Amino acid sequence: MRLSTDVWESVSAFTNTSGGVLLLGLDERNGFSPAKHFDIDKVRDQFIEGIGDGGVSGARLGNPPRYVMNRADVDGKQILVIIIKENEIGEKPCYIKAKGIESGSYKRIDDKDVRLSTMEIYEYRNALVPSKADNTIVPESDINDLDPQLVSALIERKRQSKALLGASTREEQLERLNVVDKQGAVKLAGLLVVGKYPQQFEPKLLIDVAAHPGTEKSEPGMPRFLDRVLCDGSLPGAIDDALHAVVKNLRTVSHVRGVGRVDECEIPEAAIREAIANAVIHREYHPYFTGQSVSVDIFRDRVVVTNPGGLWGGKTLENIADGSSRCRNVILMQLMEEAPVSNSIGSTVEGQGSGIAMMVRLMRDRGLREPEFKASADQFTVVLHRPDVADIVARPVREDDTVVKQQRVEPTKRMEEFLALLDDGSEKSARELAEEANVSIETARRALNDLLRAGKIQATAPLNSRNRKYRVV
Structure with a gap:
């Protein structure tokens, strides 16, 4: 019996997510009973070799995880219980070498192993690397795409700083502040902070x-x-x-x-x-x-x-x-610290x-x-x-108290139904009303919150109180 290749997908997924447990030696198709012909020693050796502890040449994984291996008895037979640890920042992604990092990196979603996206892989590989994206030049842009008033305000705030010492021209000042490069080309951070309309070049950066x-x-x-x-x-x-x-x-x-x-x-x-x-x-x-x-x-x-x-x-x-302050976009942060509100x-x-x-x-x-x-x-x-509106609406107004300005709420059939259930002067909980209306508790709470917001009912206790009930105003 050999280890299924699916095992390595699960190891990668557990390692890249939040860890997990492998149970080797159970037959899922037969009610998770012990698998027939399971050779625990052989499978143990295959796993150890595949994860790299049996020699680098046999390793199936890049950035393999730490793990703990134990044996357990199930119906009189032994299985392997392997606890996979999540890798630390900078040690992800764990991936299957034979598939390559782009196709062999996985994450765990519920009980499935799902391939990591290109963006997720990039983030894992650069989790400790300062980004240079905000320092890149924006193609087709030039100094005329900067807002003169924003530029003047930025320079004025930095005028007494060492950054502008000896910088006599506007171009030199903008270069010192990392708005443009030595050739006067506009950097992304500069365009975003003092540009006339950055979305002309990057429409989704809003x-x-x-x-x-x-x-x-x-x-x-x-x-x-x-x-x-x-x-x-x-x-x-x-x-x-x-x-x-x-x-x-x-x-x-x-x-x-x-x-x-x-x-x-x-x-x-x-x-x-x-x-x-x-x-x-x-x-x-x-x-x-x-x-x-x-x-x-x-x-x-x-x-x-x-x-x-x-x-x-x-x-x-x-x-x-x-x-502690850590920022991947250091130039953008520097400029935003000086950009006036x-x-x-x-x-x-x-x-x-x-x-x-x-x-x-x-x-x-x-x-x-x-x-x-x-x-x-x-x-x-x-x-x-957001606060539950009942917590600030249901109380009487007095000095130093808090009230909320009522918003117009158009009644719905559900609101009218719940109002009718309370119209006999009784006090009922959200669960009681949900059962009477034959709806979910969440549906009941939404309708009750709408009635509270409309000022039609009151709550008798604060949010999350076990004794909270509702009554008609």
Whole structure:
């Protein structure tokens, strides 16, 4: 009995994802009973040789993983249990040599081994290599494609720095600041930060903001978008435009303090700006990825900011908030630190590695769920959870309390059905109402949130309380 070639696909997939366990000696087609004629010693030797521990000449894998091998008894027979460890950053992808790195690299999705895309392989191979993409020359562009006002503002902010010492001409100054090269050709970072219209040359390097009616994209029976804005132009302006597009699609919370009132977005605007700015600055600008935009999706319960390109420079979900600053696009970061924010004396970014911690603090201080971070080989996502409207609408208005401006909500048949179920003056939980209406609990919660937003019902307890019920206002 010889090892199936599928085993090496699974080893590659486990190594490139989050590890896994191989059970060798079980017959899947026969209810995972012990396989007949299974020679445990022979299979052990084949695995050890194939992974490279029996000699380099027999190794089947490039970047093989660490592993732990044990024996286990199943129905009186022994099988091999092999624990495959995930490789560290810089040691991926693990691939099958005979197929080559492009065709022989896999990842694990559910119970399947799926080939890595070209972009995922690129990200793994360059996870610790500073990118030069932002330093590349943009073909067909020249200094006339730069915005004179943005250029002047950038130079003015750097005028007293050593960077411009002895640089007397505008061309010399732009070269020192890495906006152009020695021949005056425009670099990608320079075009993105102080260009008149960078999308003339890179149409997808913008921020795509979309507001969706439900909790997922393209839900059946709902319009595809409630609002969509493509925020283009130079990056500082695009970030401002994207922030405005998000805020206008969120609720406004009013804090009543004494005889005055302060209006603010339901999610801290500074947290939204930070998530968008990080996505723009830390995204991947290699040509593999320039066909993708940064996306901001506004759902009923959350705002999701996604950028092309995974985490870089040894950053992981475990250490992302440690305060250290690592950026694959160093020239872009340098320019964005000096690019003025419109109508402000501040900068678009600060580059000190405190952005993630700031987002967490801002959300926590407002009593909201902490941001959720998700990372894959070729993209990174920040999720900012919106507050349940019932938590701020259902309470009486008093000094120092918080209320929400009501939004017009057109009634649906589902909302009318749930309102009728509560019209007898009773108080019922979402689960009770779901059972009465014969719908899923998620469908019930969506209808109840719409009724809350319309001011038709009240919640009797805070979000996530086991005792939370609903009643007609």
